[in-house]
Amino acid sequence: MLLVVAALLVTGAILFTLLVRQKDLPAPEPVSPxxxxxxxxxxxxxxxxxxxxxFRVGKLSEEDYxxxxxxxxxxxxxxxxEIEAVLKKAPAPKVAPPLVPAKPEPAGDLFHCPHCGAAFERPMKFCGECGQPMRGGEA
Amino acid sequence: MENLGALAILLAFALAVYSIAASIVGKLKSRPYLIVSAERAVYAIWFLLTFASALLVHALLTDDFRLAYVAGHSNRDLPVLYKFAAWWGGQEGSLLFWSWILASYAAVVVYTNRRRFRDMMPYVTATLMVTMAFFLLLIGFVVSPFKVLAVGREVVAAPDGRGLNPLLQYWAMALHPPALYLGFVGFVVPYAFAMGSLITRQPGDAWIHTTRRWTLVTWGFQSAGILLGAGWAYAVLGWGGYWGWDPVENASLLPWLTATAFLHSVMMQEKKGMMKVWNMVLVSATFILCIFGTFITRSGLISSVHSFAQSPIGYYFAVFLALLVAGTAWLILDRLDYLKSESQLESVVSRESSFLFNNLILVASCFAVLWGTLFPVISEAFTGEQITVGPPFFNRVNIPIGLFLLFLTGVGPLIAWRRSSLESLRRAFLWPVIGAVATAILLVAFGVRHFYAVMCFSLCTFVAWTIVAEFYKGARAIRSRTGKNWAMAVVELTHRNTRRYGGYVVHMGIVLMFIGFAGAAFNRDVTEEVKIGDSIRLGGYELKIAKLDQGRNPNYSWHHAAVEVYRDGRKLDTLHPERRFYFASEQTTSEVAIRRQLNHDLYLNFAGISEQTQNAVIQVYLFPLVSWIWIGSAVLFFGTILCLIPSKVKLQYARTEVVGVAKRQAPVRQ
Amino acid sequence: MKRHAKFVAVVAVIIGSLVWLALGGINESKTYYKTVAELREMGDRALEKRLRVAGDVEEGSIVRTGREVRFVLRQDDLRLTVIYDGAEPLPDTFRDGAQALADGKMGEDGVFRASKIQAKCASKYEAKPGSEPLRRISRTM
Structure with a gap:
């Protein structure tokens, strides 16, 4: 009994460790340069x-801001x-189609607040971050 | 059974060694099969160690006294909880427990990163497995938890175990070691990622982002471990102290100090790409100090009241530590060019520099504690005489350090990143400083003359004020925009940036704890020999001895007193201090009676029976404000958990998009 | 450059004051760790220094008189009488046969006056390696 369990333990551990099949290799997430x-x-x-x-809550002076x-x-x-320089050097990096969408990406362009730079998926009147009006600032 | 356990450990050791070799070779020769196989080995090790641990716990629960470990750390009458806790109650078991936690952490790391960081993961795995192999070497070959008792060649069972030390039979003590181990072991993960990114020269700070949560969780466990230990000492040891600067306590504090420094200085690297070398050093130092702490506790290098028995594993630890230090130092020095800072300090009055001072001070404190702890060893090496330094040394250095840190806790969040002009400073600091000064004046007016205590209380006012003001100002801004009520506005504010506001809550916990620490300046005590009907007076209390009796049960004999507590002629409570003598371990323990209140604790200890008069010796202590330490701890954990909740506003950037990324960003207004 | 100079100055002040505090702390609390035998060898030099003496508490030597506790520390066949009258209660682990550390000063009468006693309990009592396991268990039971 003891011997059986011991043998199982050893062979199980070795087989599990060594038997790596082709399909077990994980598809790595694409990495952008x-x-x-x-x-x-x-x-x-x-x-x-x-x-x-x-600045808005009054912790900063105008000048510092x-x-x-x-x-x-x-x-x-x-x-x-720097980004542009890198991209120019390697213009078409191989990007494998992601197996699982890492993040639901918005369909269209992002909308950016011209004041603070926060990005939003839908157009908004005021920035949800800094509260400044966003009109006219869409990228 | 025990053979299976030993086999599992040996097998795990072999797999750990294989995993190190396979991941490094696989990486160098670009063999993905080998790399995956090395990662498989990590899972296998976890399974094997879980199996071995289950065997040991089973043996403990079923009183299998053939095993030396079970016979040495458990007995038949021990409550089940403590039988289970005996898993980490002794040298061998706790090393197995440590390895098991490490294996669990490693398995989680490998699983969650199975698709990511393919470049550096082999080295991360290898680093984890080097540590793993070291601990498995210890429990496999040096201090095996599965050793059986034998006479000649015959395995025998002891009739009963020697039991768990009665002092350790307290709920906080059952939790203290696992919390501390989870914290100690956890730091191997940030360390492994740091080394991985250093070896492969990863661009950016990926190792920091991936391990941020690990760092925070392990820091939380470290804090919990230390505070549970303090709570245990206060409630069980009978002298009312929670910290004695004992080498073993210091050993747990050292990595906590560097980890705290790391948590702060990491922000500088994230925000500005500064302090890269420093962060590498801190994360390595923390990990090495964790190992060093284990070494001090177990090697008998420094005499301490609660060190484990001396054993040969000290040498193994010393060698491992030396290799770690040398390897890490070489790697960092070799890669200095890779760790170059991207920007520099703009101004001495800025958030950055407050972090720098915070780091300097924390590391100085760490160094002082280390120096004091190792002083006997150092002095013996240089003068041939062992000289120890006591609590006065530690207090003298660490009290000012603590106060300065407290000060920085208040200052840091108010100073802006990069620079702060006088105008900004005036806006931010005017009221908190007035509050602090007012507190100091009030305290002195009411007759408090203790310099450090006055400093501490007024700094606490200062910091608490700044934190509350941060929440108030932020919530006001949200309120004015969304019309939410105050409570919802605070929730919204916190949710937007949980790391920041959770951090403030942690700071608030620290403030409350400092209030508790400062209370120690006003401790009072009296020791008296009493008989029934006598009374003791202390600090407005009158304590009447209503009953004194004694008795015995199979486990222990006891002396017991019933003490009625009066104040202004009104009876408030009856306290029952007790003194026990355990037969099995021939040990006396005090069951102190504590009346906990927010302003002070009344703490009674039955110190013993005077041999001449046969009167009871009762010690009465008054500990002002102690409860705030425990309240502060609770706040600290609440804050840590807040930090772990993902922020509502996430960093947004196109992770998988490569082409056209640039177009997506808002035009930059110059 | 000026910025750096300012920064370095602040750092120097902080480090300097910490070192000063540390040195003061060391002088105030340094204690020489001695065994009973080493204490004997020191002779008169032992009188001025703060000492920590280690030894085993001799069986049956503990005598309590009010707050004062008198006992004998033993190392092999050397003995040292110790009087303790500190405020803290003696640790629970302090008992006949325990390993104890006494902090205090040597009196001119050859009696050691301790202000603090630590007794080595260790998180666990484990016998030294090499001793026979069964006997060790039956002894403590």
């Missing part, structure tokens, strides 16, 4: 949103340029 830059950009947007909010905003925007431009 600019993914980290995109993320960086998203973070800057986040920072801008945060900044606007802090403007300077920091300019800084963030400059950084955004830098990241954007």
């Amino acid at each position: 600019v993914e980290h830059l995109e993320e960086r950009k998203a973070r800057i947007y986040d920072g801008l949103r945060d900044l606007t909010f802090e 403007q300077r920091t905003k300019a800084d963030l925007q400059a950084e955004l431009a830098r990241v954007q340029a």
Whole structure:
């Protein structure tokens, strides 16, 4: 009895570990070469949103707000340029069709708030983030 | 049975070694089959260790006293809960428990990332499995939990076990080790990802984003473990203290300090791509300190009241630690170019610099505690004499550090990222500072002269004010826009950025705990020999001894007192301190009686029987504000959980879209 | 550059004051860890220093007189009389035969005056490796 269980344990563990079939290989998620830059950009947007909010609740002076905003925007431009440079170098990265849609992507373009940069799937009158009017700012 | 358990552990060890080799070779030679096979091994190890643990728990529950471990850590009359807890009650079992947690974490990591990070996952797996192999080496070959008792070649069973130390039979003590282990072991995951991304030079901070939640969860477990230990010491040990700067306590505090520093400095890397080297160092230091803590507790390197018995595993730990430190340091130094900072500090008055100071202070505190803990070893190496430093050293360094940290807790959230002008500072700080000064003046006016206590209370006012103001201002802004009521506005505000507002709640918990700590400056106590009818006076209380009796049951003999508590002539309560002598372990314990209140705890300890007069010796303590430590802990956990709830507003970026990404973003106004 | 200088200055002040506090703390609380035998060797030098002495509590030597507790620490055949009159209650683990640590100062009469006693209970009592398991169990039962 003991021996049977022991034998089962050993063979089971070895077979499970070693028998990897073709179909067991996971299809890796497609990775974009600019993914980290995109993320960086998203973070800057986040920072801008945060900044606007802090300014609105009165934690910042006008001067600080403007300077920091300019800084963030400059950084955004830098990241954007970097993305374009990367994409130019590798114009058509192989993107496998995602097996499972990682995220439900909106069908059309995103709508961006011109004030804080938050993105929304449907057009809105006011930004849900910073509350500024969004009209005329659609990308 | 026990043979199967030992076999499972050996098999798991072999698989761990295989997994290390397979993932590295698979990666270097680009063999996806090998890599997947290495990941399969991780699942197999988890299964094998679950099996081994189940065998051990089964043996504990069924009183199988043939096993040395069961005989040493359980007995027939032990309640079932503690029989189960004996799984982690002793050296061998707790190492098995530790390995099992590690295997579970590893399996979860491998499963959730089976499609992602194909580039660095082999190294992540390998790092996890190196740690795994080390612990399996210990329980497989050095301190096996499945050793049987034998005379000559014959397996024998002991008639009964030696039981669990009665001091440890307390609910918090059953939970304290698992919480601490979950926290200690958990840090291997961020470490493994850090190493993986370092080895493969991943662009960006992917390792930080993926492990953010791990870090927070393990930090929460570490905090829970430490606080449960403190709560146990307070309620069980009979001297009313919750922290004694004992080496073993320090060992659990060290990684907590660096982990806290890491949680803060990570934000700098996320926001601005700064401090990359520093974060690498912190995450490695935390993991290494976790291992180091286990080492201190188990090797007998430093004498401590609650260290495990001395055993040969100390040497194994020392070697493993040395390899870890050397390997990590080499890797970081070799990849310095990859860890270059993307931006720099704009101003000394900014959120960034408040984080820098926070980090500096936390690490300084960690260093001081480490230094104090290792002082006997260091002094022996240099002077040949073992010199220990006691609580005065730790308090002297750590009280100012704690206060400064508290101060930063208030300052940090108010200073803006990048820069803050005087005007902004004035807006943010005017009222909190007035509040703090007013508190200090009031306290001094009412006769409080203890410098640190006054500082602490006024800083607590300051920080609490800033936190409440943050919530108030944010909620007001949401209210004015959406017309929600205050409660809903606060919920909405928190939900939008759970990490941030959850973090504030954690800070609030810390403030409450500091109020409790400061109360210790006003502790009072009196010890008296009493007989029935006597009374003791302390701090406005009059304590009448109503009854003194004694007796015995099969398990222990006891002395018991019934003490009536009067205040202003009114009877409030009756307390029952007791002293027990356990026959099985020949040990006395105090069952203290505590009357917990928000302003102070009345704490009675039956210290013993005077041999000459046969009177009872009763100790009465008055601990102001202690309850706030436990309330603060609860708030801290609530805040940690808030941080773990996903924010309503997520970072939005096109993860799978590559072509045309640039078009999607809003035009940048320059 | 100026920004960095400011930052470095603040850091230096913080580190400096912490080091100062630490040094003070070490001087205030440093305790020499000695066994009974080493204490004997120290002779008169033992009188000025704060000491922590380790040894086993001799069976039957614990005598309580009011708040004062007197006992004998033993190491092999060396003995040291200790008087404890501290405020904290003695730990529950302190009993005949326990390993104890006494913190305090040596009196000129050769009696050690302890202000703090720690008794080694360990999370678990485990015998030293090599001892016979069965005997160890029957002894403690």
